[in-house]
Amino acid sequence: MTETSTQAPQPQADGARSLSFAEVHDLAARIIRNVESVISGKPDAVRMALTVVLAGGHLLLEDVPGVGKTMLARALGTTVGSRVNRIQFTPDLLPSDVTGVSVYDQVERRFQFSPGPIFANIVIGDEINRASPKTQSALLESMEERQVTVDGTTYPLSTPFTVVATQNPIEMEGTYALPEAQRDRFMVRISMGYPSAAAEVSMLTRRESANPLDTLGAVVSNDELVAMMDTVASVYVSPAVTHYAVEIARATRVHPDLRLGASPRSTLQLVRAARALAVIDGYEFVLPDHVDRLVVPVFGHRLVATSRALGHTGDSAALMSGLLEEIVAATPVPAIAPSPR
Structure with a gap:
């Protein structure tokens, strides 16, 4: 359909x-x-x-x-x-x-x-x-x-x-x-x-008479969206931050509780997403914090835990989140200089 x-x-x-x-x-x-x-x-x-x-x-x-x-x-x-x-x-x-x-x-x-x-x-x-x-x-x-x-x-x-x-x-x-x-x-x-109680009450109130999607309009054109993406692709990523992202990915590949670590494609996508998040936050360059905030959502669904690790919890997503947070905490954070622009 x-x-x-x-x-x-x-x-x-x-x-x-x-x-x-x-x-x-x-x-x-x-x-x-x-x-x-x-x-x-x-x-x-x-x-x-x-x-x-x-x-x-x-x-x-x-x-x-x-x-x-x-x-x-x-x-x-x-x-x-x-x-x-x-x-x-x-x-x-x-x-x-x-x-x-x-x-x-x-x-x-x-x-x-x-x-x-x-x-x-x-x-x-x-x-x-x-x-x-x-x-x-x-x-x-x-x-x-x-x-x-x-x-x-x-x-x-x-x-x-x-x-x-x-x-x-x-x-x-x-x-x-x-x-x-x-x-x-x-x-x-x-x-x-699930939404908070206040958000759910607000939703019920606003949707009593109409679907909010019916009145939602575009705020940017397709051309503007493409131009935004082009600008995001030019965000500066220092060699230190690139190395930091690679070290986090490599740590997932040797972790004893992980049978399948992060792929090179996922490392590439981590850096691309960090560029976009940096611009949304108002920066012209990527900080280690942008990488940290994206590790779980970018890597979490790609990793496969060992049967031994899964045996200790019934929640695979929570397990992956915890393991990745440990890896990020154990990876030295680089000192970076601002964008050379």
């Missing part, structure tokens, strides 16, 4: 105006305020979602049903003024339902490609782990290479391209575990959690 927005794609124009760090910081603050007008009491989740989009990554929202995962994804997509498609993952969803299919045109007497919902700027994969592993794997090429290959022909995807997927905890009925290779494609995994 797919849901396609009526908003047309807005390709990046040649010679689009570049943005300063201050401008990106201000636009990021506007985006956050706009999304928070719909998502009450979850500032960290909203901030992390925007971090992923600006870093050009993919976001995995994992939590129980009904806590606002899909609402956050839809609010973010609407706010950034891009083309948004939604895919409802179900057990009978086929790979071609995601990527598209070649259809024979009897008038032209040839096959023509009919694009699937993956052809959008922001793709919301709702309950991604309810689909079969074969269908889940259809996303691998698109998430890593920003392209889709169907019947031997490769089709490029839009710019920007971000998958915001939601999933229910694996112990819930009718779910399939995401393959390790696909989990590694997601830059960040976060959990929404």
Whole structure:
């Protein structure tokens, strides 16, 4: 089942105006305020979602049903003024339902490609782990290479391209575990959690008469979003901070309680996310603190604990969080100089 927005794609124009760090910081603050007008009491989740989009990554929202995962994804997509498609993952969803299919045109007497919902700027994969592993794997090429290959022909995807997927905890009925290779494609995994009492009361009050998404508008255009991402990519990362991120990743690969450590891809995504978080915080360079704050959401879903470590706790996520916090605390923090700009 797919849901396609009526908003047309807005390709990046040649010679689009570049943005300063201050401008990106201000636009990021506007985006956050706009999304928070719909998502009450979850500032960290909203901030992390925007971090992923600006870093050009993919976001995995994992939590129980009904806590606002899909609402956050839809609010973010609407706010950034891009083309948004939604895919409802179900057990009978086929790979071609995601990527598209070649259809024979009897008038032209040839096959023509009919694009699937993956052809959008922001793709919301709702309950991604309810689909079969074969269908889940259809996303691998698109998430890593920003392209889709169907019947031997490769089709490029839009710019920007971000998958915001939601999933229910694996112990819930009718779910399939995401393959390790696909989990590694997601830059960040976060959990929404239940709202506070005040936030829940506010939600009930505001939604008595209307859905806040109905009146939510875009605060930046697709061109501005691409320009923001270009500026984020130029954020300075000192050699000391780069070495710090690598040392944290290497520590996960030799930890006795971890069977699978952080991949080189995850180290790359950690630094990319740190650039985005730095700009959102108002910096032109990455601090070790930005790396520290991202280690758990970037590395946590990629690691695999040993059976011995899992035997001491029934909560894998809490175990990973604790191990990563120990690793970060044990890794010497470098002294860095400001950006040379």
